[in-house]
Amino acid sequence: MTAPKTPGKPSGARSWPRRMLHWSGWPKVAAMATAVGTLGATLTAAVALWFTAQSLRATNNQYALSEQVAVTDRFRLAAEQLASDKIDVRISGIYLLERLAKDSTADHPTVFSVLEAFVRTQMGAAACDDSEARPDSAVEPPADIQTALTVIGRRDAARDGDHRVDLSRTCLNGATLDNARLAGVDLTGVRLIGAKLGNADLTGAKLSGTRLAFADLTAANLGDDDLTGTDLHRANLTGAHLTGANLTGVHLTGAKLNEADLVRATLTGALLTGADLTGVKYDDGTAWPAGFAPPPR
Template structure:
């Protein structure tokens, strides 16, 4: 009996030791992810476009590798769009006389948001792109399920085949936008502008 008890005790201690090692590893991994997220966010504020784009793609990869940080990372990316392209101050570029297009970094961020791994979205995941300037955005086939786009300027945007189920489009400007094949099931389209009349 003493031998059996000793064996059980040894197994218990071994199990506890393995659990502690596993917990320490998980904590270490989470610390690494957190540090990388912080560094990527810092690079979003630098002047060099290449550095900002690298930060965006790093955040995208981290969101895939760490489901626990998925929602936070996409909230950060949405906030970036808010700061760089608010609806009252569009950052459009292009040759004089040609339709303006979004700054490349803003377009890249919304492209990344539109291809996120949605199974990692939770009931509390909220991607807020409301009241941003997304004129002429290229979002063909993007997954914008439940994304807040209220009051957003999407004039001339390409939303062909986009998943807009449950999205909030209240008061959004969709004039001249392409919506062929887009799924608007359950979307809030109250006050949405779908076309502009002559002289408006």
């Protein structure tokens, strides 16, 4: 009897593994898998970065809030000290405000507005006794006012922005403001008799009606300033920069103007009796009082 034959595998079945092994689509599958993996990694990294940014933003916001609270607390403390009836506490408050202005550019104008108001309130011109202000007297502002003036004079003026320092109509006789940064400051009607303003920058300052008799303005910069109505009798203006300044009708009796720069300055109607003009600098653009004979150049 013939034994039955064992059924064989179809030829197609036998060749399927070989065809799959050599299938041309495998590179595309591999590329897709790689792309999916890369996309997943990219998305994961992006999500991580987003959460990091959110966390950093929240931290920064919290820091900014804490910083603003700290600034507010410092400002409140300084204001309280400035209102104290003890002069040493007031001086401490002035220095605290100065530190705050240095630490916070945004608060700089506000700080100096407060200090200016403090000076104007405490030293109004109406209470000023000019008869006491003489070159040989010891008249000077109280220590807290002088401290405020010193702080104002050494501030970083570049941070003033649109703010203009206002010390108008105050009594500052005998004040020490050597090297002070007073450019553009409103000094209208201020009493500065016997004040020390050596090397001070007063360019663009408002000086209408300002009393600077006996003041020391050695090498001070007053270039192009309008000094109409200013009292400068017996003031020391040695080496002062007065280029282009308007000194019309200014009281300069007995003033020291030796080596001062009066190029293009207008002195029409100025009182120059007894003024020392030794070595003064001037040019054809300098306008002298009618009938006045300037020293030879």
